[in-house]
Amino acid sequence: MAPSVLVIGAGGAFGRPLIEEFIKQKSLFSRVGILSDPAKVSKFSDFKAQGIEVISGSFLDPKPYEGFEVVVSVVGNSIMRLQPAMVEAAITAGVRHFYPSEFGSDVGQESLRTFRYLRDKRVTRDHLAAKAKEHPDFYYTLMLTGIFTEWTADPFYNVDVVAHTATPYGYPDKPLHVTSIPDIARYTVESILLPLTPDVQKREIRVVGEKTTFQKFIDDLGEVQEVKYKLTYLDPTEAAAKQREAWIRGDEAAELTWSVKPMAASGVALVPGQLDNDKFSFRPESVKDTMKRLYGQ
Numbered sequence: 547m548a549p550s551v552l553v554i555g556a557g558g559a560f561g562r563p564l565i566e567e568f569i570k571q572k573s574l575f576s577r578v579g580i581l582s583d584p585a586k587v588s589k590f591s592d593f594k595a596q597g598i599e600v601i602s603g604s605f606l607d608p609k610p611y612e613g614f615e616v617v618v619s620v621v622g623n624s625i626m627r628l629q630p631a632m633v634e635a636a637i638t639a640g641v642r643h644f645y646p647s648e649f650g651s652d653v654g655q656e657s658l659r660t661f662r663y664l665r666d667k668r669v670t671r672d673h674l675a676a677k678a679k680e681h682p683d684f685y686y687t688l689m690l691t692g693i694f695t696e697w698t699a700d701p702f703y704n705v706d707v708v709a710h711t712a713t714p715y716g717y718p719d720k721p722l723h724v725t726s727i728p729d730i731a732r733y734t735v736e737s738i739l740l741p742l743t744p745d746v747q748k749r750e751i752r753v754v755g756e757k758t759t760f761q762k763f764i765d766d767l768g769e770v771q772e773v774k775y776k777l778t779y780l781d782p783t784e785a786a787a788k789q790r791e792a793w794i795r796g797d798e799a800a801e802l803t804w805s806v807k808p809m810a811a812s813g814v815a816l817v818p819g820q821l822d823n824d825k826f827s828f829r830p831e832s833v834k835d836t837m838k839r840l841y842g843q
């Protein structure tokens with residue numbers, strides 16, 4: 547039977563492209579819903595007009611989750627710490643398959659064990675594992691994708707696509723795994739249709755558009771733009787010092803920002819292990835494909 551899916555955080559940077567992919571594949575689902583804060587339902591009117599249900603309610607209340615089999619959370623970092631409560635509400639309502647808001651590097655890597663930015667993703671994973679023990683019919687899927695390709699060429703990582711400069715914290719040759727946003731959306735939607743393995747309650751989907759390095763990424767970007775980038779690598783310990791200063795003054799937003807600044811060029815933005823790309827019928831964009839789509843002539 548075609549699954550029913552409820553998405554939390556659908557109006558965000560990744561949520562919108564994800565819903566656009568659900569719209570393309572809507573005939574394969576019995577229901578696709580968006581859980582919306584009652585004050586924000588109007589922001590989803592475009593999706594509603596295209597057949598997506600908008601369920602008004604709180605993500606902490608079981609009621610809006612009722613009748614859905616699968617929940618996909620794409621909530622942003624500022625409410626990531628509330629995900630365990632969302633899992634509780636969903637399970638109480640009868641949801642039996644939960645996708646937490648992952649969509650990045652594998653936070654289970656030893657090198658990311660104390661990485662501040664990913665703390666609430668790790669806590670959510672622990673909570674899901676505990677709930678799976680309590681409920682043998684409860685499954686969860688972790689989408690592991692590396693950094694969004696589009697977001698790697700971003701001022702956040704000190705890349706200026708107009709001035710053609712990049713000053714990342716990190717090193718030129720550290721490995722970097724990236725996947726484009728439309729491909730991550732497609733992998734996520736199609737993964738819901740892949741059969742689960744009975745009794746294997748934790749499923750990891752490891753998909754990567756391209757395994758590269760920061761230097762190669764910038765070289766590819768420059769080639770597409772037909773320019774040579776001026777690249778200067780900054781010492782990641784400088785970012786760590788700024789992160790600590792932010793923590794001391796209690797500025798959580800700055801602490802998070804400084805913790806993640808060195809991610810792209812430090813060799814931790816990775817999806818290690820066997821990839822699942824070949825479980826899907828399409829080939830993902832390479833870095834050059836994505837850069838051509840964004841910056842090609």
Ligand SMILES: NC(=O)c1ccc[n+]([C@@H]2O[C@H](COP(=O)([O-])OP(=O)(O)OC[C@H]3O[C@@H](n4cnc5c(N)ncnc54)[C@H](OP(=O)(O)O)[C@@H]3O)[C@@H](O)[C@H]2O)c1
Nearest residue numbers: 555556557558559560620621622647648649650692693694
């Ligand atoms: N790998 C990468 O490079 C990369 C890059 C970006 C994001 N990601 C991951 O993708 C996932 C989604 O990230 P995103 O950037 O799309 O998130 P986002 O745009 O910051 O937020 C997504 C949604 O979360 C809800 N939300 C956020 N802050 C809220 C608040 N204070 N109160 C109530 N609701 C709030 C909103 O839902 P409504 O729309 O319902 O209002 C918002 O649209 C995360 O796991 C993130 O780490 C990965």
